[in-house]
Amino acid sequence: MSGNDKIYIFDTTLRDGEQSPGFSMNIEEKVLFAEQLVRLGVDAIEAGFPVISDGDFESVQKISRRLKGVQVVGLARANSKDIDSAWGALKDAENPRIHTFISSSDIHIEHQFKKTRDEVLDLAVAAVKRARGYTGNVEFSPMDATRSDLSFLARMVESVIDAGATTVNIPDTVGYTIPSEFSRIIRYLFENVHNIDRAVISVHCHNDLGLAVANSIAAVEAGARQVECTINGIGERAGNTALEELVMAIKTRSDIINARTDINSKQIITTSKLLSRITGVSVQPNKAIVGDNAFAHESGIHQDGMLKNKMTYEIMRPDDVGIVKSKLVLGKHSGRHAVLDRLKDLGFEMSQDELDRFFKYFKALADKKKEIFDEDLIALISEAIYRDEEKRRFKVQNVQISTGMYSPPMTMVTLKDHYNNNAEVFEVAHGNGGVDAGIQAVKKITGTEAFIKSFNLVAITGGSDALSEVSVTVVENYGGKELKVFGSGVSVDVSIAGILSFVDALNKLEYLKKYNGIHGDAQNVSL
Ligand code: KIV
Ligand code: ZN
Secondary structure: OOOOEEOEEEEOHHHHHOOOOOOOOOHHHHHHHHHHHHHHOOOEEEEEOHHHOHHHHHHHHHHHHHOOOOEEEEEEEOOHHHHHHHHHHHOOOOOEEEEEEEEOOHHHHHHHHOOOHHHHHHHHHHHHHHHHOOOOOEEEEEEOHHHOOHHHHHHHHHHHHHHOOOEEEEEEOOOOOOHHHHHHHHHHHHHHOOOHHHOEEEEEEEOOOOOHHHHHHHHHHOOOOEEEEEHHHOOOOOOEOEHHHHHHHHHHOHHHHOEEOOOOHHHHHHHHHHHHHHHOOOOOOOOOOOOOOOOOOOOHHHHHHHHHOHHHOOOOOHHHHOOOOOOEEEOOOOOHHHHHHHHHHOOOOOOHHHHHHHHHHHHHHHHHOOOEEHHHHHHHHHHHHOOOHHHOOEEEEEEEEEOOOOOOOEEEEEEEEHHHOOEEEEEEEEOOOHHHHHHHHHHHHHOOOOEEEEEEEEEOOOOOOOOEEEEEEEEEEEOOEEEEEEEEEEEOOHHHHHHHHHHHHHHHHHHHHHOOOOOOOOOEEEO
16 A cells, blocks of 8 residues: 555445435435535445436436535446436536446356356446446446456456446445455455556445455455445445444554545534434444444443543544534524524534524424533434425424323324315324324324334433434335335424324325336335
8 A cells, every 4th residue: 555545435325325225315315415425525425326216316416416526426237228317317417427337246147147257248348338428437346246256357347447447346245255355356456457557446345244344444455445335334234334434444543554535524423313313213322433332431440541541441532523522502592693603513504495494493492492402403404404395295283182191192183285285184083192193193184004114212312301203114005016214203292203203204105106206126115
């Protein structure tokens, strides 16, 4: 490795991450998240797989048009239709990249593609040439590279570089390799691909054996200069290389790794939390870097050491990853200016429209809750700002719950229906507790057949007046397909948060049916 080499960080949270069950996002959420990735300082954002659905196409297009100073990538299989579609979505980007792929392993070539090595090689070369007809920034991935015959892999890499690929990504598609082997594969390519200096070598590791970050680091040490990762390590099956872990490993062990990234590590926590809020999936408490316990020292011996000198047990400082001791920010009487300053410190910049909406929600919360913390603000941002109300069919106007130890719980819900001239409809229902009664009332109003598959409750801040967040997984059978969505709701009242989360999910189902392409290859569609 020469000097303090830059490692390019290619984020695929919105593609590989988003395609895994439980992590779907709608277009607005993807744009919002992409903007946060820019603040984090990633070099490239894989924004989606445009040919797969109208929704994917539109989100890649929106991200391409909106983001500046970052490469925006669209994925395409090695065929003209995919590549043309990727370019259609990317063409307005300041810095577009087409990423095309086909398998190089015999297992895939014979059993999935039912082709010969020479045939897939020709398809790979043709795909890269077609993509080069659109842009000078083309990435190629030989899928399942780590289970491929090495000499064939080298031949494929050499051929696509000759055809014009500027980045060649070596994926461990099934998370099968281990660090020593992956390092040997990368070194083999450097030694046997004659034109390898004309492309950036990238790696893309899956975490089936829990080795994605270790394998990526081994590849960096062997000469790879781009790493594909996702926030919180989300992705197919066990996920992908976790960006935050890779970046902090490179930063913390720069004495050995001798490389650097341009990631602003202070944005890591905000990015991780934003993803959790959008998808409704939290990371486990002991998750490296971003888990709630990652910097918590519980044992007496550790605490004693920490009090004497932090270096005894702390290898990274919490503020390096953006953990600020939860600051009491504001309350009812705080001025707009103070709130704006805090939002800026947290790394959020918003348009005037977004701010106006945000303040409406902020004031409503401040009326109910005396002290507002950073976590509350982040929850409000994702809950209130980034959900475009115009695209939401139902709006909860009112919830009234009556319950007691000896009286059957009863909830009245009033909804406004945006598709029906904003008509207000209310219903009352009984149930097994206030939330269940509220959900039955919502079902009566909307006539939905959707049902809740999982229900998850978290208190965002401490205290009995804490904001609660409920996330639900909701499923509906629609035209022979299973639609699965995630909804979240935030309120100081736990039951109301539950009802809001269900209505949020119903809005996503409506959105999916109305705006998103439910067609193509998709068997199970989620948002
Ligand atoms: O895991 C994989 O091989 C992929 C490719 C499309 C790069 O995600
Ligand atoms: Zn992958």
